[in-house]
Amino acid sequence: MTLILPAKAVAAIVAHAEATYPDECVGLLVGTLNGEQKTVLQVVTLENRWSGQVQLAPTDDPTSRRDRFYLDPRDYLRAERAARAAGYEIIGCYHSHPDADPIPSERDRIGAQAIGGSGFSFVIQAIRNGVAAELTSWLLVNEGVRFIAEDVQIAPVE
Ligand SMILES: [Zn+2]
Secondary structure (H helix, E strand, O other), X not given: OEEEEEHHHHHXXXXXXXXXXXXXXXXXEEEEEEOOEEEEEEXXXXXXXXXXXXXXXXXXXXXXXXXXXXXXHHHHHHHHHHHHHOOOEEEEEEEEEEOOOOOOOHHHHHHHOOOOOOOOEEEEEEXXXXXXXXXXXXXXXXXXXXXXXXXXXXXXXX
């Protein structure tokens, strides 16, 4: 599949990622699905609601949001209702990787099981020293076993 991202949508993701740095940001991509082509029309910024209920390793700071996010299902449902009312759907989500490569982590893979379906885009915006770097998109395949890279086309602003 191909994800069409208008330049203004990229700018919205970048602005969000830079504003929350060094924490991860999270949000949803609203748009249309047309065969193999998804087009983003709106970027919905959400709050990273990770609140440290889970300590993942003894050395882990459970309250850190620098390498994890929590997309609250209530935020998702609210955004989905608004998208459908406008005739669109949620076609993906995004989050940032502060000072890390834009490659899904194992934690991302586990978290992604609860979000979206087979054509759902998982966009990752890398951000280094507070400045936006590469953007990638991923699809969860093989019933959630692994991610594959998805083509991204940045469309110029109309
Ligand atoms: Zn991640």
